[in-house]
Amino acid sequence: MTRGELRIYLGAAPGVGKTYTMLEEAHRRAERGTDVVVALVETHGRRHTQAMLADLEVLPRRTIRYRGVDFTELDVDAVLARNPELVIVDELAHSNVPGSRHGKRWEDITELLDAGIDVLSTVNVQHLESLNDVVAQITGVEQRETVPDAVVRAAEQVELVDMTPEALRRRMAHGNIYRPEKIDAALGNYFRTGNLTALRELALLWLADKVEDQLGKYRTDNKIDATWETRERVVVALTGGPEGGTLIRRAARIATRTAAPRSGGADLMAVHVTRNDGLAGADPATLARHRVLVESLGGSYHEVAGTDVPQALLDFARAVNATQIVLGVSSRGRLAQLLSAGVGVTTTALSGTIDVHLVPHERASQGRSARRIPPALSRGRRLAGYCTTLAGLPALTALLSLGPSLSLTNDILLFLAAVVGVALIGGLWPALLAAVAGSLLLNYCFTPPLGRFTIAEGDNLLALAIFVAVALAVSWVVDTAARRTRQAARAGADAQILATVAGSVLRGDRPLTALLERLRETFTLDSVTLVDKGTVVAEVTRPTDPLPPATPLPPTALPTAPLSPATPLAPSPPTVSLPAASPPTASLPAASLPAAEVKVDGELVMLLRGHPLAASDRRIIEAFAAQASVALRQERLTAEAATAKPLAEADRMRTALLAAVSHDLRTPLASAKAAVASLRSDDVHFDEHDRAELLETADESLDRLTRLVTNLLDMSRLQAGAFGVTATAIGAEEIVPRALDDLGPDGRTVTLHIPDDLPALHADPGLLERVLVNLTANALRHSPAARPPVITASSHGHTVEIRIIDHGPGIPENRWPEVFLPFQRLGDHDNHSGVGLGLALSRGLTEAMHGTLTPEETPGGGLTMIIALPTSSPGTPT
Template identity: 35%
Template sequence: MAPPRDPDDRRPDPDALLALAGPGRRGRLKVFLGASPGVGKTYAMLQGARRLKADGIDVVIGLVETHGRAETAALTADLEILPRRIVDHGGRAIAEFDLDSALARRPKLIVVDELAHTNAPDSRHPKRWQDVDELLDAGIDVWTALNIQHLESLKDVVGRITGVTVRETVPDTVLQEADDVVLVDITPDELIERLRDGKVYMADTARRAIDNFFTPGNLTALRELALRRTADRVDDQMVEILRQKAIEGPWGSSERLMVLIGGGPESERLVRRTASLATALNAGFVALHAERPGADEADPGRAKATTEALRLAESLGAETARIAVRDFVEDVLRYARRENVTQIVVGRSARSTVARLLRRSPADRLIRRSREIGVTVVADEEAHVGTPLWRAGLSDPRHLGRETLVAAVAVAGAVGVGEALTHFLKLPNLSMVFLTAVLFAAARTGTRAAVIAAFLSFFAYNFFFIPPLYTFTIAEPHELLALVVFLIVAVMTGSLAGRVREQSRQAWQRAEASQALSSFTSKLSAAADVDGVAEATVAHAHRALGGRALLLLPRDGDLELQAAWPPDEGLDTAEISAARWAFEKAEVAGWRTGTLPKARFQFRPLVTPRGVVGVIGFEPPDQAAPLPADLDRSLAAIVEQAAIALDRSLLFGEAVKAAALQENEAVRDALLASLSHDLRTPLATITGAVTTLSELGEAMTPAARRELLGSIEQEAARLNRFVANLIDMSRIESGAVKIKRDWVDVADAIRTAVGRADKVYPAESTTVSLAPDLPFVRGDAQLLEQVLFNLLDNAHKYGGERGVAVHARQQGPEIVISVTDEGPGVKPADLDRIFEKFFRAGRADGRKPGTGLGLSICRGLVAAMGGTIKAESPAVRRRGTRIVVRLPAAEVPADTGVATGARA
């Protein structure tokens, strides 16, 4: 148990502080909300934009609709207006908001009018509010305008009030997440007066509007909705302030609603009603679809309606879930208690008197057994919650003809068998024969065929085997009773047999899906690398969904197609954009989504605890219909398993790289040991020469003494170079190298470096070729000389027997210096590695001269002077190595006193 909290220890709510910090990473959204058109939202928005422009804020108009109002148009005169994007739709040019231009312009604030607008087909987003959301993600502040009737949860309410169907809507979450909401309000009388004065619409349009939509009653009701929604928003902001300032409550427990979604047309109305209730209560809500076995598979219409309703709920900010139920009420209540639901919203279906007498409705049973959970019943004559279990499988008319034929054949066979039996035997009752026909029809085609066979058997049994024969008249009362009992038993038995068949078929389908998923998981486990995982994923997705599948992975800052099935599948520009959106936003994009819904493919991100590792795309088997629930579940499993497998493969690759780095460290340790040997070698030579001179100097000839002194000088210089290289490398890695910014004569630096190299390698030739009038560079003359000497030293060690060539010339704004040898060259794989510390390519005889630091030092010093260095091999006659240094040329001002001119 947690210890009691100190009353004086009042800390701000962490979630509230995070919400306060959130806008810094995203643009701010300001919504000008009105009860109806004509209240002055755009006018107020433009007035505010002009004030900010006068204060020096970068304000741009992305799109404003003036509707011919001169006063509104005048406010745009001094503001920058982005050109619109022209879209050809059905031979008609449509001017749309240009999202890409706005992102490229990237102002501090952009004004985008009419938030609920539907974009032209083939736009990146179907709705303008989604364009605004992308602008906010890019860090751009947005001002926009919205009428209250365009909120999704109020669509039905406004329709009942005004009699007008609202076709363009905005999810309530857009308004809830807005940073500022400004209510632009005038009284109904003032608005009607503006209409009559022609300040809203043209004269003819205004008269029609006053007679229809703009009535005092409609305007008053819409005004109340706008005021209530704004008040709710203000209340939310006040709560956030109290939490941020740690002002304590009391805080009551929050409400949590749950709406039950069936498969009927009323589902979307229930979702909107629940969203409205949740907003009024400042509560979250869950949309639940309780699936009875076989109901959705047997009726595609129900499945489609359910999917659309769940998608609407998600757009309104709800959590969505599907559960399989055996006892509808008990399983729904169990889920509600687990999710801490306080109220359940359910529709009441229209039921006959007999049905009400035989069994309570689902809503009645929920009310009776819910106890601590409240139940809100939304009455609608067309509404129904779920489908009674006995109707499962009976609503699909596509196979009715075949089922009727099977039932008729089965009953005809029963009649034939009965006639044969009565011809040879005297049987008192043949009902078992017809019952067998009913069971046969149930086993072959299902419940509906069994019910049809039961009724056909009822009439056939009466006609052929109950006296008087070949009539539908029944002579004896007990025969009538037996026939009625037979019909009841046949219907019940056939229904149960048909249900068993359906359950068996579904169990087989689930087993097949489980087997396929198990096989897929095994293949993923066996895949050794990313390519294997990608191939297994797209192949299984293709088999499971029946359409084309592909997988894209990030590489070099962009998405690349890693695998596809069929293998020749490609993507167009819109589909690539949808895939990038799914990867960058970790959201589903493409077909039947809010982003590029016209694309052939739907793209789903592969999300892992480390982030999005890739994107899987699939082409649905039917572009016109939503993805069936079973396929959607299969796809979700594929995405989850593929994400885990890819993450595992990537981690394995990183582990291999880490092992390689560890191995490199071991190699470097060995090279350092070798380096210590290289340092001791010149010391030993110097020590031996000094000892010889001290002991035998008087007895030695002058030539012998000069030779020993030359050895001492040569080895001391070699030792000095080793130590200097180590010091330079240490300075470069620690960032202690201080680069002077003097005017450096490249030709002089080259000559000095060549002179040093000639002293070290007197037996080897160096050819120098310098272009005339080489410009100066800004840098450090001593360090540039060191770079050039290291390059010459390296060239003589690895290929100097054939001579070394130095060239310098101007190429555009750069000075290009190259040092070329004619040695054995460098392997292509080692061209970049030769600039690494301690890397030594070695000679043909296997010896590795030097410390492996010279070229690494060159790279660090050249980079510090703003240049680049690279190696090329082969260089001359298919052999040799060329090291190319590029430094930016500098113009010497006339008043510096630095001499310029030709250099030989």
């Protein structure tokens, strides 16, 4: 059976017209003769959307009863039984009611697709799993219903239903999206112009990635290697040399200048071609610094393996559909360039339609500095090789001279075996000595005329020449194999160390400290210190036993000032003092001075104290240092973000407070002012009834003003942590009726269900009463007259829960976090609702008493507020 095709209409926000556009497509398909049915469409009361359903066949939904309430969901069985060619299923990310066939609607759609039925569906960008946290950060609203990106990317077609923020807000203001009572709140919160602009950009970028994936798949399926310049992509080739920084910055400038207007810049990718054998190549520390630089400029870093560097580079560039390659001018000398074209020239010749930039730099054409090749074998083995040569060859000569006479060919083979043995024992140079000495001994002792360094026959000359050549070749091969074995072992050890480092850093809460500690443990150092501009920013030391009492030292041996983590480093004296926070100050011997000093970047330096380090360890230590720089930068960015977050929150609170003061505080003040001014006026004479009414208005307005100011002050004290709490044991059956009495006649309509055997609460009676009054007043305001609020209490272990239950319109679950934000009034649009501090203050007061305040959906509709407080016991915190 052929699997059905999925077409998804993607929108940046609710109301852009996804469902309407989807139904338009359904009508077009139906007019062309396609069998179309509507399985589920959420119209949300929008009349234009409802009108689009008029001429389409609509299947009944499945009814599921959950917690005493009937819900309707997609009836998968009904769709499968009807078996249409095309089915319409709205809201791809919807979570099904418990008891449904699947937990998510996209799973229902997958079953329909597997049955060979084509599906049209819709989804908003905020429901995509990969963007969920980004949308929450932008809008302040966390979306609980999400769909995996892979489900949407797997769709055969994804169509963006786009609308400018201004047009969407006009639709909202005209009542085409939400009911009139919700319009003001929506425009002032989720549907702000900035939010909609950001969501629109997210949708466009996500869809651009989807289109890029489709283009890449098409090029792969059709084996298209030629570059299609649909988007500028700049690839910079890195060798691991010091010129890499220059190349990266030049490539970044090229990427910026060659980008299309307002496209946000071209893609920048850095690539390093490593050898296929995985042995030593470029400096890992330098490559790590280059990676950091590329990523800081908005690019990405890649490594590919290959023996032919130009071909590997071009294969990578064509695979990513690159349009330009940036290379450095060859740093080889002129003679080397004459003998070989080099990577740059070869890449340019083979690049085809890809532009190649050869960038000059300081090391261009200067030649590579010669470096000493370290010996492949240890000094002991080389010495053993020389000893074997000096002792073994004379012994072999004596044995062949005194033993049975052999042909020259056999003599040469035995000497060749001796040379191979020396090569295996001592490596290249002892083997070369053995080859030369062996050839001389063969010539003098076994090649006619004997006893002379001459050769009478040409065949013997050829045999000796072959002997020398084979001996040299074997010696070189053995030495090379030993060197490669050593390099492979070293590379494997370095890779294991770096893998362990990466794991420890990822698992640690403080990556910089974890990285330095791992470096100290790996090389068994006494301490590792990271210094930035002369100031210690991080340090780890070997755990030691407490120091014995300090021995008096001559004044000349004492440092002039102790070194502390916040003190700039002075030039290294003969002795270094312990940090001031350590036990008694004593001086350390000069042996504890830095065993190595690694410059990381700029003025960032890593000091390593302990035993002397081998020169071969410096490469891996520099890689550690480069990662330490990255970890330090991340920690600083995290700290800056943590510092900026309270400032942003304070700014938001200040803005909201100004908005509240401009209306909610000014309204009762204006009413009181008008009443008092009327009473003081001599132009109008009021009777006793009018005077009493004006005084009552002024009194009520001032009472409202007092409550608002009190709430504002209490909220400020809560946020400053200066709110006093006097907790004591109190029974819920005592405090709840007292709170209802404060509500006057309305409080007597509330139904109570409080058990007599409920344990006592540990709370502040005054604060708890205030919380109960706030929550019950809210419940009374939203509950219908026929179904007043209900207050129940129950015990759960060491906690007592008080539930304030209303049966009003309720609040969607995805907006529950908003109800506790200061200056939020969800569903309230009158002039007597206050500044929206009631629930925020109630939660703050509850948490100050070591309790919690959480919302819950009321079965049958409405909202339940749950106050959870600890019971009174000897161990209860105060």
